[in-house]
Amino acid sequence: MNTTGPARRVTIVAARHREAVALVAAEGSGAELSVLCVEEDGKDGRAALDRALAEAERRGCRVMGPPRTVGGENGGGHAALLRELRALNPQRVRLADPDPVHVSYDGERDVPVHDEPAENADAALAGLAAAGELERESGTPVFVDCQRAGADGRSGTAAQPRYPHPAHWLTEGFDGRLSAFLPSAAGVVRWTQREPGGTAWRGPELLPGPRLMPGLRVVRDAHGFPHLFGLRRTPLKGGGDDIAVVRATQYRTGHPLTPWHSLGGPNPGSGRKSREVGFPAAGFDGVGGLFVFVRNFGHSVSYRHQGADGVWTPWQHLRGVRVADELVTVTTAGGEVELFARARDSAAVLRWYRSGPDGAWTEDRAVQFSPRPGSMAAGPEPGTVLFRDSRTNEPCVWWPGATGPVPLGGADDGAGLVTGVRGVEADGWSYSLLVRSGPGRACAVGVHAEGRADAGVWWNALPVDSAVMPAVVRDRTGTVTLATLVAGFRLRLSHRASPSDGFEFGHWYTV
Structure with a gap:
């Protein structure tokens, strides 16, 4: 976008x-x-x-x-x-x-x-x-x-950013307070909620990340700890630069992150090859294991896995169709991590999945949707993928076993990701709430019955624009919070007016 x-x-x-x-x-x-x-x-x-x-x-x-x-x-x-x-x-x-x-x-x-x-x-x-x-x-x-230049072999596709902004940049911490993370030229910028559910925040605060490239992936684990993933550039003694995947974790809301730990890369030691590593995608499985995926120099996928015991595997490679630098992880209802990747030389999407915790990876080439570049994201419901259709620009959702993509409405001239949260209760029913950017960087919220996107989505425009993709989080109390970024690098936020009735959002406040 x-x-x-x-x-x-x-x-x-x-x-x-x-x-x-x-x-x-x-x-x-x-x-x-x-x-x-x-x-x-x-x-x-x-x-x-x-x-x-x-x-x-x-x-x-x-x-x-x-x-x-x-x-x-x-x-x-x-x-x-x-x-x-x-x-x-x-x-x-x-x-x-x-x-x-x-x-x-x-x-x-x-x-x-x-x-x-x-x-x-x-x-x-x-x-x-x-x-x-x-x-x-x-x-x-x-x-x-x-x-990015030359990232996609398909003719007629628009250039995409080399380093993505995070989709889920607003997240709840272990103590119930919210944090907002965005990448900047000097590292990562953070805003911190002072009290759970409150409107007082601290920030923006620069979290130094020496030699970090300006992209970020934020993934929350089952315990409520946000994990940050990025790329770091390091000069090589013989000349050139090595680029490695790095990770830091916030264990205490508002306190310093852990040091940025290097996971290396699939093409280590070569300043010519390692610098082309794709941006990492990451996901936790149901038993606490962590998978980190990247597109490698050969345009296939490489990954590392950290078990629940903390032990990492070396980099391993998934063979198959060449992919673009656009990877998305989802976690299924059974707790398995799956990977989706946009193909480099066609409009197709590839999926990798396993038959169980110790099963081999299987490549699925029969995924039945074609996304606009830069529009894929994990859906709020387990195993689902949100995207914009390559022909209509309409937001859609797809999951393994679906007969085809389910249109969600809102086919405007907006761009970029659609994300959301599930478990939003209203009148005794559970709903999924979606957010997206619309024309002119306006923001919109959509709602559908959880598990029933095919029954229709009700979209409402928000009275606020955003300099980045809007973010939404549902905390442990059921409170839903929306966040945008307005002029002057200030957060603008709003909470759902009622925790159990309707989908209106209350007063917008700026911090």
Whole structure:
């Protein structure tokens, strides 16, 4: 989805003018847009960017002056880029993919081949470093979007973010208090509820994550502890960078996380291969085991498993169809973790499942839905997947054994994920409550009888926009809380007006 929303000040950092064109085109309406180029470009590149900026103004952006070239100015490089970012004070920085996917492999030289200029990745890493430094020195969050290049073999598909924002970024802790986690240029930003059910919060607070890339996955275990997953970049002694999957856990709400523990990666030790590791997906099974999945360098799936005894397996590989960097885990009613992945070179979805805790993984190629890229998420009911249909954009749900996807209504020009919670009680019945982004980053809530999405969904617009995907949580008392992110990096929240009657939400408050 376009995650700019009410966070208006957006700065694009690109290698040259021509490389900024696609980044400008990806920006939605309403942004105050500025462009920084690391190198000067020729006449054609400058003209192409001028046209892209004029088109951005026509769709509702405000262009804040002409593009500036920073690479050759006083101080050059990082210092010049940081000076410009200080002056612009962006709320969001948009970059190219710092680790583009290879298109072939040169076996003779033993190196991957890319169709993206190396300068694009260099500029993205420079922009990310400068944005992180700006956030640390200012104390104000800076959010980053990296637009993936060449991630999907299908023609006509829109570029997707390299690092996803979390779907379930609002979560309940062990003590009943809520926490909100979002990735930023300098690590992870957290807001903490002061008392269970209360409207007083603390934050935003930067939880340092040295060399973390700007994406996040939040998964809650059966005990109520949130686990955070991401990617961390580490320089290699021989040159280049290694990227590893990392994990941290919040055992006490509002207190420091555990250290970020490295799980390594499926292609360790190779700065050329490990940097293409996909973003991790993770899920807990019914006995407390943890599975972590990633797309590997060869575009298949690799995983590690931590048993309930805390012992990790090494990285193992699931053979099968090549997949895109879009993996989703679900946990079934029987407590088994299943994996869904969008195929790289077709509109298909692949599913992997096991016959039992010790069973072998089976690949299912008969999944009967085709999602829009970037729209899959675990549904609120066990074993279900939510997505937007590739043809209609309508939110849908599917589960193994269904005769086909079940449309949920709300086929508008919104984008991105649909998520939700189950067990919302009303008039003696149990309902699932869904949230999604609509046109212009508006937010909407939908409700259907639990287990009966085919009976219809009632959608209602919310009186609030959000700079990121809205989040919802149902706590142990049955209270349902909605959260959005508004201008100035402030949370805006609302609680369901009644714990047992109707689906109206009360006063919205900002923290």
